[in-house]
Amino acid sequence: MALPVVIIGAGLAGYNLAREFRKLDAETGLVVIAGDAADFYSKPMLSNALAGNKTPATLVMKSAEKMEAELNATIFARTEVVGIDREKQMLMLSDGQVQPYRDLVLAVGAEPVRLRLGGDAADEVLSVNHIDDFAWFAGKLDGVKRVVILGGGLIGCEFANDLLARGIEPVVVESAATPLPRLLPPQAGQWFADKMTGAGVRFVFGALAGAVHAAGNGFAVELSTGERLEADLVLSAVGLHPNNSLADAAGLKVERGVVVNRQLQTSDPHIYALGDCAEVESLHLPFVMPIMHAARTLAQVLAGKEASLHYPAMPVLVKTPACPTVVSAPAKDAQGAWQVTVTEEGVDARFIGQQGQLLGFALCGVATKERQALLPQLPAVLA
Structure with a gap:
C-alpha cells in the first residue's frame, strides 16, 4: 500500500497546503496531525476578534470533521508527534501509535517568546x-x-x-x-x-x-x-520564535527556523517545512502571504511537478483601525534612506535606494491609499 503525505500542523500553513495538494492529487493518502482540535480558523483574526464580536466558537470556519471530508484525509486531533525516525520514514505519536510517511511536512508554526x-x-x-x-x-x-x-x-x-x-x-x-x-x-x-x-x-x-x-x-x-x-x-506580545524542537531532535538543519530550499525541502529529501517554522534563503517571514505562496509551491512539488518558490513584494496590513497602516519593509541589507512626508492626515514614508529606486514603504492614515500605486514599483522579496 502506498505511503501517505503527512502534514504536522493544522494551521493556515498546514491546511492551505493540504487544499492546494488535493487540487493536484486526489488519490495519494493524506494525513494531518494536530496538537489542537484541528478545526480550521484564521490565526491572524485572533488579534482583532473582540472588535468583531467573535467568540472562539464563531472563529472556527470548519470543524476537523468537515476538513477531513473536504480533503479526503485522515486527521489526528489532540495528538503530538514525539519523534521522527528518518531512516524508517515513520513518526512516533503521543498515543503510542506510529505513522509512516512517503513525504513529511513540518507546518508546526512558532511559539511565543x-x-x-x-x-x-x-x-x-x-x-x-x-x-x-x-x-x-x-x-x-x-x-x-x-x-x-x-x-x-x-x-x-x-x-x-x-x-x-x-x-x-x-x-x-x-x-x-x-x-x-x-x-x-x-x-x-x-x-x-x-x-x-x-x-x-x-x-x-x-x-x-x-x-x-x-x-x-x-x-x-x-x-x-x-x-x-x-x-x-x-x-x-514580545514576539514568536520558530518551533524547531522536532526538527532539531531529528537532526535536520536548523538556523533561525528549519532551513529549506526553494522547493521547501529540508536537509532530508523526504521532509519539507513551510510557514512560521521555516526559513528559505535566510528569509523568515511569519505572515499570511508568504504562507500562501509557499503552500502553492510545495503542493506542486509533492504532486511531482517542478516548482520553485518565489516571493513578490508582500505588504503587511496592520490591523489597527484607529490608525490604518500598511508596510512593505525594505530588505535588511538594503542600501538607501527613508524619505518621509508627514501631514495631519497621514504619513507617506518611502525607502529609496542609492539608484533612486523604491525599495520599501510605510503608509499611515490617508497615505494608505498610495499602496496600489507603489506596489508594482517594488522589487520581489525572493526573485
Missing part, C-alpha cells in the same frame, strides 16, 4: 498564539478595565486596538522609542503612536518589564525605569 520575569505572578502572564489561548484570554476579560501589554510590535499594537472595542484601557510597554520599530521609521512610528494614543492606548516607551506581582485582584508590573503599572491582566 517567554520573558524571564521575576515576581510571584510571572506565571500568570498570558499570551495568545492559537485559538485555545484566545478562549482563555477572552474568558478573563469580564470586568477588566486595564490590560498591560508587553511588546509594542505588530501583535501588541493589534491587541491594544482590539481591546479598545471592549472599553478596556491598553497600556503598551515597548523597549524602543516608538511602536512597530521593525516596520516603521521613527517619524511614522511617532505619528502612529499619537493616533493610537488619541484613541485610548497608553504607551510606555524605553522600558522593559522586570517582574509581575499579584496586587489585590490584579497585578503590578515592575518596569526597568522604576515605574510600577497596575493591571487587571498582563498580556505578553
Whole structure:
C-alpha cells in the first residue's frame, strides 16, 4: 500500500497546503496531525476578534470533521508527534501509535517568546498564539478595565486596538522609542503612536518589564525605569520564535527556523517545512502571504511537478483601525534612506535606494491609499 503525505500542523500553513495538494492529487493518502482540535480558523483574526464580536466558537470556519471530508484525509486531533525516525520514514505519536510517511511536512508554526520575569505572578502572564489561548484570554476579560501589554510590535499594537472595542484601557510597554520599530521609521512610528494614543492606548516607551506581582485582584508590573503599572491582566506580545524542537531532535538543519530550499525541502529529501517554522534563503517571514505562496509551491512539488518558490513584494496590513497602516519593509541589507512626508492626515514614508529606486514603504492614515500605486514599483522579496 502506498505511503501517505503527512502534514504536522493544522494551521493556515498546514491546511492551505493540504487544499492546494488535493487540487493536484486526489488519490495519494493524506494525513494531518494536530496538537489542537484541528478545526480550521484564521490565526491572524485572533488579534482583532473582540472588535468583531467573535467568540472562539464563531472563529472556527470548519470543524476537523468537515476538513477531513473536504480533503479526503485522515486527521489526528489532540495528538503530538514525539519523534521522527528518518531512516524508517515513520513518526512516533503521543498515543503510542506510529505513522509512516512517503513525504513529511513540518507546518508546526512558532511559539511565543517567554520573558524571564521575576515576581510571584510571572506565571500568570498570558499570551495568545492559537485559538485555545484566545478562549482563555477572552474568558478573563469580564470586568477588566486595564490590560498591560508587553511588546509594542505588530501583535501588541493589534491587541491594544482590539481591546479598545471592549472599553478596556491598553497600556503598551515597548523597549524602543516608538511602536512597530521593525516596520516603521521613527517619524511614522511617532505619528502612529499619537493616533493610537488619541484613541485610548497608553504607551510606555524605553522600558522593559522586570517582574509581575499579584496586587489585590490584579497585578503590578515592575518596569526597568522604576515605574510600577497596575493591571487587571498582563498580556505578553514580545514576539514568536520558530518551533524547531522536532526538527532539531531529528537532526535536520536548523538556523533561525528549519532551513529549506526553494522547493521547501529540508536537509532530508523526504521532509519539507513551510510557514512560521521555516526559513528559505535566510528569509523568515511569519505572515499570511508568504504562507500562501509557499503552500502553492510545495503542493506542486509533492504532486511531482517542478516548482520553485518565489516571493513578490508582500505588504503587511496592520490591523489597527484607529490608525490604518500598511508596510512593505525594505530588505535588511538594503542600501538607501527613508524619505518621509508627514501631514495631519497621514504619513507617506518611502525607502529609496542609492539608484533612486523604491525599495520599501510605510503608509499611515490617508497615505494608505498610495499602496496600489507603489506596489508594482517594488522589487520581489525572493526573485
